[in-house]
Amino acid sequence: MFAALGRFTVRHRLAVILGWAALAVLAATVLPSIGSVERGSNSQFLPASSPSVRATALATPFQSATTSQATLVAATTDRRPLSALDEDAITRAEASLRRVPKVKGLVDLGPSPNGRARSALVEVAIRTSHGGKDVTSAVASLRTAIARTAFPAGLAVHLTGPLATSADQQNQSSHIQTLTEVLSILFIVVLLLITFRALLAPVIALLPSIVALVVAGPVVALSTHIGVQVSDLTPILLTVVMLGAGTDYGLFLIFRLREELRRGRSVDDGVAIALCKVGESITFSGLTVMAALAAVVVAAFGLYQGLGPALAVGIVVALAANLTLLPALLAVFGKATFWPRVPVVGPVRHGAWGRIAARIVARPVATLIAGLVLFGGLSAVMLAYTPIGFGDQGVSATSDSARGQALLMANYPSAESNPTAVLFRLPASVWTDPSVMARARDDLLGTGQFRRVVGPLEFNGTTVDAAALAAAHAQFASLGPASRLPLQAPPGAATPDA
Known part of the structure; x- marks a missing residue:
C-alpha cells in the first residue's frame, strides 16, 4: 500500500502540493476558526452534577439570558x-x-x-x-x-x-497561541538545522506540519457539532503536538531518503522506496498516539474529554500531510533538500547513534533492566502527586480589566469587588417575611468561614431597610417579573425611601 502511495505522490507531485494548498486556503477562509468555538471558562466543562453548576442553574432567574x-x-x-x-x-x-x-x-x-x-x-x-x-x-x-x-x-x-x-482572556489566549506557534517553529527550525546541517531540509520537514495545522484547526471547530468541546487550552496544545509529532514523522522519511540517495537511487525512486519502508512505522506511530488520546474521553472533566478527540484530529491531519505532501515536496526539490551537504553515492556510514544501537542490541537484557530502573523510578515519583485542578485562566495584571478589578479591591469591600455568591432556596416567598434576608446573612457570618458577607439588603456599602424594600417590590410588581424590569425606573415612578 505504501509503495503504491509513494509512486502516486511522486508521479502527481504538483497536483498533491496544489491540493494541500487549496485545502489550507479553503479551511482558513470558509470554515469556522477554532478560536470561534472556544469556551473561555473552565466552569463550562464541569459535569451537570457539580455543586457550582447546580447553583448556577438555581441562579438563572436572577440573570439575563x-x-x-x-x-x-x-x-x-x-x-x-x-x-x-x-x-x-x-x-x-x-x-x-x-x-x-x-x-x-x-x-x-x-x-x-x-x-x-x-x-x-x-x-x-x-x-x-x-x-x-x-x-x-x-x-x-x-x-x-x-x-x-x-x-x-x-x-x-x-x-x-x-x-x-x-474579552481580555480571549486576547491573552490569542497572544499566547501566536507566541507558542512562533517559538515552536523557531525551536524546531534551529534543531533541524543542527540535525541536517542543510538549509532547505528544515523548511521542507516543517512545512507539512504547518499546512496540517492550518487545516486541523477548522476541522476541530467543525467537530464541535458532534459533541467535541474546545477550551482555550486546545489551540495551544494542538500547535505543540502537531508541530512536534508532524516533524518527527517527517524526519523518518527524510533520513531514509538520504540513505537511498547514498545507495545510488534516483530521487523519484528514493522517495517512493523511503515511503514504502517508513510509511508503516509512521502510520502505526500516529495510530498509537491517537489511541492514547482517545482514552481521555472517559475523563469526568469535560475539558479533558474534548482535548483527546481534538488532538487526535490534529494527529490524523499531520499524518496525512506527511504521507502525501512531504513526499511530493521531496520529489520536487530532490537533492537540493540537503544542500550544501548533498548525499553522494558510497557505502552506508554509521555514526554515533549507529554505534550506540549496535551496543544496545548486543546487550538487550542489561539495557532493558536499566530502562526499567530509570523510567520506573521517574514514574514512582508520580505516586506522591496529588492533582488539585485549576481555575479559569487569569488575565495579565497589566490588562484593563485587571487594573479595574484592582481599583475595586482597593476602594470597595472585598465581598463586593470579587464576591462568591451563595444562593438559598426558601420555603416561602421572601416578600411575606423580608427579615429572612437579614437572618440569612447573619447565619452565614456566624459560621466563622467568611470574613465579610454582603446580604440582599446591602447595596454598594448602603444598608436598605427590609420593609422599604418590600414596599418597593409591591409597587413595581404590576410591571412584571423583576428580571424584566428596566435598569432605570420608568418615568413618573417613585420609590419608597430606604
Missing part, C-alpha cells in the same frame, strides 16, 4: 476624595457609554464608601458564553467610548467585570 455586564470604575490615584471635576468627567464617560449601540442600559452605582472611587454597571446585549469576536468587539467599542472622554490628572478609569475580563 441575552445580556452581560461590565463595570466602569474610576478612582483617584493619590488617595484623595473625588473632586467636582472628577465627578463631571465620570458622568460624561457614562453618557458616552450609553450611546454605544449594544449598551442596553447603565446604572451609576455611586461613590465608594471611602469617597475615592465611583463605579457604574453597564448592561450589554451580548452573552460572554458566546465568546469569539462578538465579545472582544463589544468590549473594544466600550473602551473606545471611554477613551473619548478627557479625564483630569490623577484619575484612573478602567472597564472591568465579567464581559471585559472575558
Whole structure:
C-alpha cells in the first residue's frame, strides 16, 4: 500500500502540493476558526452534577439570558476624595457609554464608601458564553467610548467585570497561541538545522506540519457539532503536538531518503522506496498516539474529554500531510533538500547513534533492566502527586480589566469587588417575611468561614431597610417579573425611601 502511495505522490507531485494548498486556503477562509468555538471558562466543562453548576442553574432567574455586564470604575490615584471635576468627567464617560449601540442600559452605582472611587454597571446585549469576536468587539467599542472622554490628572478609569475580563482572556489566549506557534517553529527550525546541517531540509520537514495545522484547526471547530468541546487550552496544545509529532514523522522519511540517495537511487525512486519502508512505522506511530488520546474521553472533566478527540484530529491531519505532501515536496526539490551537504553515492556510514544501537542490541537484557530502573523510578515519583485542578485562566495584571478589578479591591469591600455568591432556596416567598434576608446573612457570618458577607439588603456599602424594600417590590410588581424590569425606573415612578 505504501509503495503504491509513494509512486502516486511522486508521479502527481504538483497536483498533491496544489491540493494541500487549496485545502489550507479553503479551511482558513470558509470554515469556522477554532478560536470561534472556544469556551473561555473552565466552569463550562464541569459535569451537570457539580455543586457550582447546580447553583448556577438555581441562579438563572436572577440573570439575563441575552445580556452581560461590565463595570466602569474610576478612582483617584493619590488617595484623595473625588473632586467636582472628577465627578463631571465620570458622568460624561457614562453618557458616552450609553450611546454605544449594544449598551442596553447603565446604572451609576455611586461613590465608594471611602469617597475615592465611583463605579457604574453597564448592561450589554451580548452573552460572554458566546465568546469569539462578538465579545472582544463589544468590549473594544466600550473602551473606545471611554477613551473619548478627557479625564483630569490623577484619575484612573478602567472597564472591568465579567464581559471585559472575558474579552481580555480571549486576547491573552490569542497572544499566547501566536507566541507558542512562533517559538515552536523557531525551536524546531534551529534543531533541524543542527540535525541536517542543510538549509532547505528544515523548511521542507516543517512545512507539512504547518499546512496540517492550518487545516486541523477548522476541522476541530467543525467537530464541535458532534459533541467535541474546545477550551482555550486546545489551540495551544494542538500547535505543540502537531508541530512536534508532524516533524518527527517527517524526519523518518527524510533520513531514509538520504540513505537511498547514498545507495545510488534516483530521487523519484528514493522517495517512493523511503515511503514504502517508513510509511508503516509512521502510520502505526500516529495510530498509537491517537489511541492514547482517545482514552481521555472517559475523563469526568469535560475539558479533558474534548482535548483527546481534538488532538487526535490534529494527529490524523499531520499524518496525512506527511504521507502525501512531504513526499511530493521531496520529489520536487530532490537533492537540493540537503544542500550544501548533498548525499553522494558510497557505502552506508554509521555514526554515533549507529554505534550506540549496535551496543544496545548486543546487550538487550542489561539495557532493558536499566530502562526499567530509570523510567520506573521517574514514574514512582508520580505516586506522591496529588492533582488539585485549576481555575479559569487569569488575565495579565497589566490588562484593563485587571487594573479595574484592582481599583475595586482597593476602594470597595472585598465581598463586593470579587464576591462568591451563595444562593438559598426558601420555603416561602421572601416578600411575606423580608427579615429572612437579614437572618440569612447573619447565619452565614456566624459560621466563622467568611470574613465579610454582603446580604440582599446591602447595596454598594448602603444598608436598605427590609420593609422599604418590600414596599418597593409591591409597587413595581404590576410591571412584571423583576428580571424584566428596566435598569432605570420608568418615568413618573417613585420609590419608597430606604
